[in-house]
Amino acid sequence: MADSILELKSISRRYIQGSKELVILNNASFTLKRGEMVALVAPSGTGKSTLLHIAGLLEYPDGGDVIVNGQPCAGLSDDRRTEIRRRDIGFVYQFHHLLPEFTALENVMMPQLIAGLKPSEARERAAQLLNYMKVGKRAEHRPAELSGGEQQRVAIARAVANAPLLLLADEPTGNLDPATAKYVFEALEALVRQSGLAALIATHNEELAARMDRRVTLRDGKVVELSRAPAAGASSGTSAAASAGTPAAAASSTGTSSAK
Ligand SMILES: Nc1ncnc2c1ncn2[C@@H]1O[C@H](COP(=O)(O)OP(=O)(O)OP(=O)(O)O)[C@@H](O)[C@H]1O
Numbered sequence: 479m480a481d482s483i484l485e486l487k488s489i490s491r492r493y494i495q496g497s498k499e500l501v502i503l504n505n506a507s508f509t510l511k512r513g514e515m516v517a518l519v520a521p522s523g524t525g526k527s528t529l530l531h532i533a534g535l536l537e538y539p540d541g542g543d544v545i546v547n548g549q550p551c552a553g554l555s556d557d558r559r560t561e562i563r564r565r566d567i568g569f570v571y572q573f574h575h576l577l578p579e580f581t582a583l584e585n586v587m588m589p590q591l592i593a594g595l596k597p598s599e600a601r602e603r604a605a606q607l608l609n610y611m612k613v614g615k616r617a618e619h620r621p622a623e624l625s626g627g628e629q630q631r632v633a634i635a636r637a638v639a640n641a642p643l644l645l646l647a648d649e650p651t652g653n654l655d656p657a658t659a660k661y662v663f664e665a666l667e668a669l670v671r672q673s674g675l676a677a678l679i680a681t682h683n684e685e686l687a688a689r690m691d692r693r694v695t696l697r698d699g700k701v702v703e704l705s706r707a708p709a710a711g712a713s714s715g716t717s718a719a720a721s722a723g724t725p726a727a728a729a730s731s732t733g734t735s736s737a738k
Contacts, residue, residue: 504699
């Protein structure tokens, strides 16, 4: 397993808007190590979502490369990119994007079933994750029957269902009131810290950003370090497969975690 879970190397991305070319990312480089939790704090419209989508292999850059757990992704087929994304990357959005016709439990089972896990194992793992996110009692409810904070906690459980190495979150608490945002963030933080995941989290919430190991911003299309706090989770030596008793460890023991 590589020490750097995510490396962005000289990423460029331009958009054409009418007759104008907007340079959003301009040789942007960034490295996220195992166990690191990094806040991406930047004004609206500067390219946070663009960066996260490129890092999550959901969008292609115009130039540069994304390296996930040592694997350079430029030039890979769409199928191979999808495989890496499903196995190694979890994504949380500002809006939950849960499937409305399925229960919370089924939503968390879904990625595991797609990955080929047996339904009984996927169910057990999903129930465990929902309990961990303190939303276990709502397992049989559909998204419309859940509060915004509960929906986001289910969405976080779903994002880590296949024990990814990397969690990318695009303003995961941006749609919640301050108290709920704090509660949801604390659940997310506990999950990240205990499983040894690497996480890059875009947020406008300075209080939550200050709790992470590092804060970066986007300036002139580049990733720039804002400050460095003591990296509480960065050097613990834990890994998604190694921390006994955590949801991630449970996943690796059920075989959803690949040889990472
Ligand atoms: N598909 C697209 N075509 C043209 N322009 C785009 C496209 N996607 C994004 N943009 C532009 O690129 C810029 C960066 O967008 P992006 O969504 O990455 O910003 P952001 O920092 O995440 O903003 P917010 O905090 O408001 O979500 C914006 O000016 C946006 O209008």
